[in-house]
Amino acid sequence: MYQKRKQGFKPFPELVEPFSSEEPWKIEDTNTLQLPSNGAVDHRRRWMAVPLDPSGRPVSRHELAHVAWSPPHLPRVRFDARVLAVVEDARINRGLDVIGIPVYLDQEMCAHVRLLAARDAKRNDTFAMVARATASIGTNLESDLTGSLGGEGCAGQFALECVVEVRAALERAEARSAEGIAPFKSGVRIARTLARKLQAEGLLDSRGRAKSSIETGCCALGHGEDEGDEGACDRGAAGAAHPGEMEIVRAPMPVRLRSLRGAGRSFRAATEGSVVRSLTRWPTDKAIFRRRRSGHGGASVLVDTSGSMSIEVSDLDRLLLATPAGARVAIYSATRRSGELRIIAHRNRRALAADLEPYGRANVVDVPALEWLAKQPGPRLWVSDGKVTGIGDQPSEPVTARVAEICRSARIERVATLEVAADRAKARQRS
Ligand SMILES: [Zn+2]
Incomplete structure (x- = not known):
C-alpha cells in the first residue's frame, strides 16, 4: 500500500488514524486543486488535500492531527459550528506542540493570515477576528495575531479576551489529562x-x-470549518466557475483633470511630419519633425478595490491627482454575487472623492471588468493583486484562465499598487 506513494512529502494518515483500515487514503495537492483552502480532510472518504511541497508541512501536520485526534464528524451543536471548529483547531495545535511537533507556519503563510486578520478588523467583523485568532492558538502565529488585536479598539480587546479565555481553559483541560492533550469533550x-x-x-x-x-x-x-463534512471534495463551489453580474456606472465628474498642455508637452519628436523642430536629431534618430501627441496620455486604468487590496479613498484621490487629462480610470468591486464597475475619470474630468468609495469587499467580477478594460484605448493598466474570483468570491480554474487570456490578448499590464500605476501614467506622458 505505501509503495504507491512515490512522490515525496506526502503525508500518511494511515500511520496515525486511531482505527486501522486496509483501504489507503487518497492524498491530493492543494497547489493544483484550487480549493478555497490549503488543507482539507474527509475521514469518511479517506481523502486529504494538503500542499505537496516542503512549505505544506505545517498544513499536513495539522490535518494529520485531525485524523488522529478529532472525531470523524464534529458533533451537531446548538451554536455556530465555526465556533467549535476553531476551538478544535486550537486544541489540536496545542496538542501537536505538547508532543514536540508544533505547527510552524512559514513567513509567507504568516503574512497571508495577517492580511486576512487585518481585513476582518477593517470590515468590523468581530466574530471573524475572534475565530481567526482562536484557530491560531498553539501555532507560531498566535502571539502575532493576539498582539495586533490590542490595536484594534473595543472589538480587538473583546477578541483578545476570548482568545485568552479559550487558551486558559485548554491549559486547565491539558493539566487534567494524562497525555497533556485536552480531550475532545473539553473542546466542546x-x-x-x-x-x-x-x-x-x-x-x-x-x-x-x-x-x-x-x-x-x-x-x-x-x-x-466543515472539514469531515460531506462535500469537502467539491468545495470549489460550482458557482465560483462563473463571474458575477456587473453593472457599469459613471460617477458624476465635476472636477477638471490637470492638463499638461502649455508645458511644451503636447508635441513629440517624430521622423515624419511637416514642421521641422530639431535638425540636431538628424544624425541620431532622425526625429526632426514635431507632431501633435495623439490621445494625450490616453491610458486606461482599471483598479481592483476589493478588500484584499486595502485601497483607501485618499489613495485613489492621489492617483486621480497624478492622472493626466485624456486618461480613463475605473474602479470595480463586488458583493458575493454581483458587482459594479465605476468610471471615475474620463477625458479631462474626474469624480469627487465622495464617489470613490468601493461598492463591496469582494472581487467576483474580475472577468467582466477586464473585458471592459480590453475595449478601452491602450496602454491598459490593471491595478490588482491578481487574486481573481467568481460568484461567492471563490477562486476557480475557469475564472483564472479567462483572466489570463483577456490580459494576454488585450495586452493588459497588471501592476500591484496605485503608486506604480501613477508612475507609469506620468512616464508615458513624458515619453
Ligand atoms: Zn483544522
Whole structure:
C-alpha cells in the first residue's frame, strides 16, 4: 500500500488514524486543486488535500492531527459550528506542540493570515477576528495575531479576551489529562462557553448563528470549518466557475483633470511630419519633425478595490491627482454575487472623492471588468493583486484562465499598487 506513494512529502494518515483500515487514503495537492483552502480532510472518504511541497508541512501536520485526534464528524451543536471548529483547531495545535511537533507556519503563510486578520478588523467583523485568532492558538502565529488585536479598539480587546479565555481553559483541560492533550469533550465545552460569550456580545443571533463572512478557506490555517463534512471534495463551489453580474456606472465628474498642455508637452519628436523642430536629431534618430501627441496620455486604468487590496479613498484621490487629462480610470468591486464597475475619470474630468468609495469587499467580477478594460484605448493598466474570483468570491480554474487570456490578448499590464500605476501614467506622458 505505501509503495504507491512515490512522490515525496506526502503525508500518511494511515500511520496515525486511531482505527486501522486496509483501504489507503487518497492524498491530493492543494497547489493544483484550487480549493478555497490549503488543507482539507474527509475521514469518511479517506481523502486529504494538503500542499505537496516542503512549505505544506505545517498544513499536513495539522490535518494529520485531525485524523488522529478529532472525531470523524464534529458533533451537531446548538451554536455556530465555526465556533467549535476553531476551538478544535486550537486544541489540536496545542496538542501537536505538547508532543514536540508544533505547527510552524512559514513567513509567507504568516503574512497571508495577517492580511486576512487585518481585513476582518477593517470590515468590523468581530466574530471573524475572534475565530481567526482562536484557530491560531498553539501555532507560531498566535502571539502575532493576539498582539495586533490590542490595536484594534473595543472589538480587538473583546477578541483578545476570548482568545485568552479559550487558551486558559485548554491549559486547565491539558493539566487534567494524562497525555497533556485536552480531550475532545473539553473542546466542546470550551466552545459552548465561547459561544455564550459571543451571544452575550450580540455576535450570535437567537439561533446561535454569526453574521460573519469568515468561511471555508478563511480560518487561521487557511482551511475550512466543515472539514469531515460531506462535500469537502467539491468545495470549489460550482458557482465560483462563473463571474458575477456587473453593472457599469459613471460617477458624476465635476472636477477638471490637470492638463499638461502649455508645458511644451503636447508635441513629440517624430521622423515624419511637416514642421521641422530639431535638425540636431538628424544624425541620431532622425526625429526632426514635431507632431501633435495623439490621445494625450490616453491610458486606461482599471483598479481592483476589493478588500484584499486595502485601497483607501485618499489613495485613489492621489492617483486621480497624478492622472493626466485624456486618461480613463475605473474602479470595480463586488458583493458575493454581483458587482459594479465605476468610471471615475474620463477625458479631462474626474469624480469627487465622495464617489470613490468601493461598492463591496469582494472581487467576483474580475472577468467582466477586464473585458471592459480590453475595449478601452491602450496602454491598459490593471491595478490588482491578481487574486481573481467568481460568484461567492471563490477562486476557480475557469475564472483564472479567462483572466489570463483577456490580459494576454488585450495586452493588459497588471501592476500591484496605485503608486506604480501613477508612475507609469506620468512616464508615458513624458515619453
Ligand atoms: Zn483544522
